[in-house]
Amino acid sequence: MTKLNTYRAGPDEAGHFGIYGGRFVAETLMPLILEVEKAYTEAKDDPAFWDEFHSQMKHYVGRPSPLYFARRLTEHFGGAKVYFKRDELNHTGAHKINNTIGQILLARRMGKTRVIAETGAGQHGVATATVCALFDIPCVVYMGETDIERQSPNVFRMKLLGADIVPVSAGTGTLKDAMNEALRDWVANVDDTFYIIGTVAGPHPYPAMVRDFQAVIGNEVREQLHEAEGRKPDSLVACIGGGSNAMGLFHPFLDDKDVRIIGVEAAGHGIETGEHCASLTAGKPGVLHGNRTYLLQTDDGQILDGHSISAGLDYPGIGPEHSWLFDNGRVEYVSVTDKEALDAFQLCTKMEGIIPALEPAHALAHVAKIAGDLPKDHLMVMNMCGRGDKDVFAVARILGIELSQ
Amino acid sequence: MTNPETRIGKRFAALKAERRAGLVTFVTAGDPDMETSREILFGLPGAGADLIELGMPFSDPMADGPSIQASSLRALKNGMTLKKTLDLVAEFRNADNDTPVVLMGYYNPIYILGVDAFAAEAQAAGVDGLIIVDLPPEEVDELWKPARDAGIDFIFLTAPTSDDARLPVIVKRASGFIYYVSITGITGTRSADIADVETALKRIRKHTGLPIAVGFGIKTPEQVAEIASVADAAVVGSALVDVIAANLDPDGKPEKGVAEKLLALVADLAAGIGGAGEKVA
Numbered sequence: 001m002t003k004l005n006t007y008r009a010g011p012d013e014a015g016h017f018g019i020y021g022g023r024f025v026a027e028t029l030m031p032l033i034l035e036v037e038k039a040y041t042e043a044k045d046d047p048a049f050w051d052e053f054h055s056q057m058k059h060y061v062g063r064p065s066p067l068y069f070a071r072r073l074t075e076h077f078g079g080a081k082v083y084f085k086r087d088e089l090n091h092t093g094a095h096k097i098n099n100t101i102g103q104i105l106l107a108r109r110m111g112k113t114r115v116i117a118e119t120g121a122g123q124h125g126v127a128t129a130t131v132c133a134l135f136d137i138p139c140v141v142y143m144g145e146t147d148i149e150r151q152s153p154n155v156f157r158m159k160l161l162g163a164d165i166v167p168v169s170a171g172t173g174t175l176k177d178a179m180n181e182a183l184r185d186w187v188a189n190v191d192d193t194f195y196i197i198g199t200v201a202g203p204h205p206y207p208a209m210v211r212d213f214q215a216v217i218g219n220e221v222r223e224q225l226h227e228a229e230g231r232k233p234d235s236l237v238a239c240i241g242g243g244s245n246a247m248g249l250f251h252p253f254l255d256d257k258d259v260r261i262i263g264v265e266a267a268g269h270g271i272e273t274g275e276h277c278a279s280l281t282a283g284k285p286g287v288l289h290g291n292r293t294y295l296l297q298t299d300d301g302q303i304l305d306g307h308s309i310s311a312g313l314d315y316p317g318i319g320p321e322h323s324w325l326f327d328n329g330r331v332e333y334v335s336v337t338d339k340e341a342l343d344a345f346q347l348c349t350k351m352e353g354i355i356p357a358l359e360p361a362h363a364l365a366h367v368a369k370i371a372g373d374l375p376k377d378h379l380m381v382m383n384m385c386g387r388g389d390k391d392v393f394a395v396a397r398i399l400g401i402e403l404s405q
Numbered sequence: 406m407t408n409p410e411t412r413i414g415k416r417f418a419a420l421k422a423e424r425r426a427g428l429v430t431f432v433t434a435g436d437p438d439m440e441t442s443r444e445i446l447f448g449l450p451g452a453g454a455d456l457i458e459l460g461m462p463f464s465d466p467m468a469d470g471p472s473i474q475a476s477s478l479r480a481l482k483n484g485m486t487l488k489k490t491l492d493l494v495a496e497f498r499n500a501d502n503d504t505p506v507v508l509m510g511y512y513n514p515i516y517i518l519g520v521d522a523f524a525a526e527a528q529a530a531g532v533d534g535l536i537i538v539d540l541p542p543e544e545v546d547e548l549w550k551p552a553r554d555a556g557i558d559f560i561f562l563t564a565p566t567s568d569d570a571r572l573p574v575i576v577k578r579a580s581g582f583i584y585y586v587s588i589t590g591i592t593g594t595r596s597a598d599i600a601d602v603e604t605a606l607k608r609i610r611k612h613t614g615l616p617i618a619v620g621f622g623i624k625t626p627e628q629v630a631e632i633a634s635v636a637d638a639a640v641v642g643s644a645l646v647d648v649i650a651a652n653l654d655p656d657g658k659p660e661k662g663v664a665e666k667l668l669a670l671v672a673d674l675a676a677g678i679g680g681a682g683e684k685v686a
Contacts, residue, residue: 022543023541023543024512024539024540025539026467026538026562027541027567027575030541030543030571031566171465176465180465180467184467184468187468187590187591188588190566190589284517286516287511287512287516287539289465297513299517300488300514300517301514301516302464302481302513302514
């Protein structure tokens with residue numbers, strides 16, 4: 001593969017990152033997709049839009065989130081200096097709100113009066129319901145039945161925030177099925193509805209737009225680490241389901257060639273079992289949900305249901321820009337099993353007093369694998385993209401402890 | 406504007422000569438199983454189907470409502486694949502060389518098979534046209550070109566959201582006929598207001614001379630007749646696959662007579678536009 005001058009120029013005008021991305025949607029939706037693209041292109045060049053975005057980030061979300069030196073874990077691993085980007089301290093407890101604030105501002109700018117969203121772990125659903133409450137816009141969240149069961153605290157939070165939760169029983173009742181149903185809603189409500197997609201996937205301009213909103217993470221890391229250490233990080237680590245927290249951390253650093261960048265997929269019960277969500281490690285390129293990207297699928301092109309202990313990673317695809325960065329080798333992609341993530345979850349809780357969500361526990365499990373072999377002056381930043389309160393019931397169940405809910 | 410040499414062109418020319426609109430029937434290949442599906446497919450022309458739209462089952466049919474979603478999943482559960490769908494068409498083509506067969510579905514299974522291999526195999530099987538729901542003009546060229554070279558028509562969807570700026574982009578690559586999605590929504594749900602359909606068709610006809618088939622939400626002989634009064638063809642799908650869904654035993658196996666029941670409904674639908682029983686298979 002030829003070396004590129006920049007990894008940050010994509011996508012092209014048609015929304016392609018190399019062969020990935022694009023706009024693979026039904027004709028009924030095309031005019032809407034083009035309308036969103038036009039509105040976002042205009043907003044992106046409007047300083048007033050970003051002023052409002054950053055004002056909401058500061059006063060409502062609580063940004064910048066701290067960059068925290070994880071002293072005890074660093075000592076425990078015995079190598080690289082490990083920092084956590086504390087996006088779990090954001091309002092609503094995850095990075096998802098960075099994106100929902102951006103998209104709700106765009107929806108308002110476009111005069112849309114109804115919002116829909118899909119959610120897996122419920123973090124994006126909560127973040128969407130939150131901004132809809134803030135701006136008094138009706139909100140419908142599609143959520144798989146399996147996910148509703150394993151994420152009941154988030155379901156209740158969304159209801160408190162005034163959202164309508166629509167259970168989706170198709171397929172295995174997880175994130176992919178919720179996204180299908182949200183797309184069906186959108187096609188039936190084209191006039192008034194804005195679809196707030198929760199990750200860097202879907203038809204153009206969503207992958208680029210969500211990335212741009214989440215890039216606040218990486219931009220802050222650059223500044224904060226410079227303040228703390230006087231230099232850039234040596235490596236970045238983030239978990240990947242659709243890949244929005246990772247893209248937000250990675251994108252500002254893609255052209256810093258000396259920064260090693262690692263994305264961590266969910267290996268579920270193990271890649272060899274076939275029960276996992278490692279689209280890049282074990283999938284192949286295909287077309288789903290409006291974009292071409294790596295997908296878990298059969299030889300006949302039927303989409304497979306993924307498995308992960310973490311509902312937020314339980315998606316058979318991945319954002320198209322990640323597929324492109326995988327093919328050209330700029331980002332390393334690895335995978336971590338349910339068990340490894342669960343061990344990291346417990347380790348982090350005991351040693352740092354931080355209960356991580358199961359999603360970033362995957363990233364931490366990989367940090368645990370590699371940090372010890374790296375020199376003590378190696379600066380590693382891991383995105384702590386969500387807090388684990390939502391997961392305590394699920395973890396208790398797995399550990400064989402009964403809690404009364 | 407249709408190519409008079411193709412099965413689709415000949416069929417629309419014949420319909421014009423008969424001064425009536427056509428009935429397009431949709432069923433999913435392999436639903437509920439291969440044997441029943443074959444029985445249905447082979448019986449469709451005799452029951453009054455002028456064109457056959459055959460669904461290529463897909464795990465994630467995003468533009469379809471519950472009926473066709475369930476239909477797709479039944480077929481997949483019983484082992485249907487894209488290859489077997491093409492085999493089924495080839496088998497049908499041996500028995501019927503006149504009734505146009507249009508494959509409808511989503512892009513991923515075709516992409517995985519490979520666009521060139523798919524176009525060649527579809528041509529060999531006797532496929533006449535393609536409707537690929539998630540390939541808008543912006544993304545279509547990679548399949549449109551091999552299909553065109555294989556002499557297969559590409560039928561594009563137009564919708565109530567397709568305005569005068571959008572229509573030229575769509576019709577530019579269209580051949581065979583135009584499919585007008587009469588509602589903003591998914592298959593098998595609500596039905597369009599006939600006056601709205603008429604207005605939309607007038608607008609589309611300003612941009613193309615191709616015949617226009619209208620689908621989504623058409624379920625009864627009365628609705629078929631109503632659509633037939635303004636369009637070149639009416640498409641019925643969900644109502645037909647619902648007959649299959651209603652005639653399965655608790656294990657999901659088809660009950661006896663399911664094909665007959667479905668074909669009887671096709672005959673009723675065709676009767677409303679003077680098409681029933683006029684042709685032999």
